[in-house]
Amino acid sequence: MSRNQRILIELPPEGLFLREIAITAVNALSYFGEMNVEVRGNSVELHSKDLAYSLSRAREGLKELLNIKVSGGMRWPPIHKNDKGTLKKSRVVASKIEALQSYADLTKEFIDHLPELSASELKVSYEQDQLLLGSGDMALPQLLKIEFYEGLLTYGKPYFSKIDIRLDDCWLALLASGLAVAYTGYIKFVTTPKILESTRAFASIVSIELAELFEGVRIKVTIPYLLYVHILARLLAEESFRASHTVELTKSLARLFEDYEPPREHIYFRTHTLEFDRKTYRELSREDIIFSASIFEFLDRIGDRRCLDQLRSFIRMTSRAGIDARASKILNAITYLYEAIHGAKDTAFTAYYLTRIATDASEEGRSLFTRTCAEKIVRALVPIGVKT
Numbered sequence: 001m002s003r004n005q006r007i008l009i010e011l012p013p014e015g016l017f018l019r020e021i022a023i024t025a026v027n028a029l030s031y032f033g034e035m036n037v038e039v040r041g042n043s044v045e046l047h048s049k050d051l052a053y054s055l056s057r058a059r060e061g062l063k064e065l066l067n068i069k070v071s072g073g074m075r076w077p078p079i080h081k082n083d084k085g086t087l088k089k090s091r092v093v094a095s096k097i098e099a100l101q102s103y104a105d106l107t108k109e110f111i112d113h114l115p116e117l118s119a120s121e122l123k124v125s126y127e128q129d130q131l132l133l134g135s136g137d138m139a140l141p142q143l144l145k146i147e148f149y150e151g152l153l154t155y156g157k158p159y160f161s162k163i164d165i166r167l168d169d170c171w172l173a174l175l176a177s178g179l180a181v182a183y184t185g186y187i188k189f190v191t192t193p194k195i196l197e198s199t200r201a202f203a204s205i206v207s208i209e210l211a212e213l214f215e216g217v218r219i220k221v222t223i224p225y226l227l228y229v230h231i232l233a234r235l236l237a238e239e240s241f242r243a244s245h246t247v248e249l250t251k252s253l254a255r256l257f258e259d260y261e262p263p264r265e266h267i268y269f270r271t272h273t274l275e276f277d278r279k280t281y282r283e284l285s286r287e288d289i290i291f292s293a294s295i296f297e298f299l300d301r302i303g304d305r306r307c308l309d310q311l312r313s314f315i316r317m318t319s320r321a322g323i324d325a326r327a328s329k330i331l332n333a334i335t336y337l338y339e340a341i342h343g344a345k346d347t348a349f350t351a352y353y354l355t356r357i358a359t360d361a362s363e364e365g366r367s368l369f370t371r372t373c374a375e376k377i378v379r380a381l382v383p384i385g386v387k388t
Helices: 017-032 051-071 081-089 094-099 103-111 114-119 169-182 199-215 222-236 239-246 251-258 293-302 305-320 325-341 347-363 371-387
Strands: 006-010 036-040 043-047 124-127 130-133 164-167 183-185 188-191 268-276 281-290
Touching: 017 036, 017 043, 017 051, 017 169, 017 188, 017 199, 017 268, 051 103, 051 114, 051 169, 051 199, 051 251, 081 094, 103 169, 103 183, 114 169, 164 169, 169 183, 169 188, 183 199, 199 222, 199 239, 199 251, 222 239, 222 281, 222 293, 222 305, 222 325, 239 251, 293 305, 293 325, 293 371, 305 325, 305 371, 325 347, 325 371, 347 371
Parallel strands: 130 164
Antiparallel strands: 006 043, 036 043, 124 130, 183 188, 188 268, 268 281
């Protein structure tokens, strides 16, 4: 295979958020550019019969995805003042620094230069206390340096001494591709930490991400979020539900929904939640969303689309847990439900507690479940109790 038909990408070290963004980018380029991926140890190769054309297709798909997120009201943090200084060394954005306001602006500028990767090999090298990506002209943007500040999730790992990471324009173009996919809200990321075996797996993950955006829901507590994502994944299996979301999408992005297939345990994504104190970005939480067969079986037993919608609305109410007393009770009920689905809680008590909380909320003037739906949820729990 000739040189101009492949891109060699050496991956950054394990444990870095930067590595996950790079892998997410590879999965995105493979999907939107219709390129084959080959894993070679700690490196990957992207292959195409016409690499420049494939990268151009990937650029358009990623720009459309980014535009959907921005137009959908997704707020991006402003570019850190330190980054504005180092980006003056970039030939891509040096003349536009003052006009760039947010990391969305920066991401868009570098995605535009994706086709230039067709003549590149993205190397990783080490020089004393520096990790160099490519020629290493610029410092790593602050938004991606979450491992190196006190108070984060895994402080000091995988390194036990200070290390400086530097990169060049080609690497920034690759990472911009990952950011366009991974950024899902202020300040949250959804990454694909492994090279996916099929492009349909990527389509499934991004379809769920987009559906969540269109739903306009921000669920911050882990267990309700896990159930909510599974319900979205289950509903997206229905052609009518997918079609209702593709109305807002371009033809290119609508294909993501056409390629969707209900995920199972063989694929997962990872969420990263950050905070920013006007100086540094720190990671607050990191969660793996592993698609569980037991949850899908529970949702399949409920079956009824209307009932799944009611359960989804019930979960949404947990977004005010800790502020609203009713929301905190609903959070407890959802936690019981999640644990019962996995056989860790008594199903009879869970069914009683769930219906009691829903009934109490209904008496306050809001009907959460129809009687039929409540009965279906209870019956869906019964086989779990029998198995355990």
